[in-house]
Amino acid sequence: MADIPAQLVKKLRDTTGAGMMDCKRALEEAEGDPEKAAEVLRKRGITKAEKKMGRTASEGLVASYIHTGGRIGVLVEVNCETDFVAKGEQFQQLVRDIAMQIAASPNVEYVAVSDIPVEVVDQERAIEMEREDLATKPAAMREKIATGRAEKLLKERALLEQAFVKDQSITVEELIKQKMSTIGENIRVRRFSRFVLGEGIVKNKEED
Secondary structure, eight states, X not given: OOOOOHHHHHHHHHHHOXXXXXXXXXXXXXXXXXXXXXXXXXXXXXXXXXXXXXXXXXXXXXXEEEOTTSSEXXXXXXXXXXXXXXXXXXXXXXXXXXXXXXXXXXXXXBSSGGGSOHHHHHHHHHHHHTOGGGTTSOHHHHHHXXXXXXXXXXXXXBXXXXXETTEEEEEHHHHHHHHHHHHXXXXXXXXXXXXXXXXXXXXXXXXX
């Protein structure tokens, strides 16, 4: 994978209006070629989607998904801009796919990394700072490595960062942006709950 300079990522973002992470992924895929990266973004519908992200999305669906065997259940609210789109098959299929994704992602607790509380972020970074393999490294290097590790762990807890279960080549965020481009409205996952049968129940020893 190509080592992509931050300046190149910023330039592509300024040119296309796409998000920083989308630009970085596109440049990595294009091996650092800005023109090819811009084409990658266009094919994925990301540049069109970015223009819609500031618009209010107050319609949508609350949907449920029960995993085979009834041991895992999900409730998710996904918003769009109009009731017309909410009733459409494309949007409803997207909501079903997102609910299925949540059911298949036991580590996911938040919609986006930005939703994770500051105290949780600080705690993860502090834990990584105390790792034995970093003890002998200079403070600045230790901070950089610990921050990188913490960011990776936090992404594992964010729904939008997950590889889509039906197509591992894109993330859930990229899937949503593709649908935004196709449907023509802002779409966002607002909240979700994941239920696991028996989770948190402590059995008495006599019952074993």
